[in-house]
Amino acid sequence: DAGITQSPRHKVTETGTPVTLRCHQTENHRYMYWYRQDPGHGLRLIHYSYGVKDTDKGEVSDGYSVSRSKTEDFLLTLESATSSQTSVYFCAISEYDYEQYFGPGTRLTVT
């Protein structure tokens, strides 16, 4: 998986609780992305980063925030989880905002 790890790999949480997912890369790529994947939808971009402390919104950013304090780490936070955020979350990296390489995913269930 191109030197990308995600943690946790599985999480069950209750509605209204905060949740943070972590993506860690060892490739020193500039760009990092968070996607969610749901049945009936393609992968949808939540947020992305183009450098340390440089982030921007994607297609489905409502209810999510991100932070990137180091090149290798990109955090996705759900401030107050809702059942609609039950999904599989993938992190991806890219050297030039072009070909992207994906992590193994985090399965999040909000009850």
Add this chain to the structure above:
Amino acid sequence: EDQVTQSPEALRLQEGESSSLNCSYTVSGLRGLFWYRQDPGKGPEFLFTLYSAGEEKEKERLKATLTKKESFLHITAPKPEDSATYLCAVQAKNEKLVFGKGTKLTVNP
């Protein structure tokens, strides 16, 4: 708005039975078209990038082709281990990747 449509949604083949998957797209200024393979419970695995109409790329039993409106992923003499969901994505200039919903391929022995 950039759009990607993949067909069929699902395809069942017998081992050795060649076929093609389709990815139709509308985008303003194509920067690249990407094919990924995704196995159950795993992240998408990068396969190919195509840059311009007429381009072809091959990897083992897979060959990807590109026209101005669509891309095909040709699978020659598939094996059961080729079973997976194949994803297509396009990127316009100064835009982010847009993914299709995928084609689930099952190859029976």
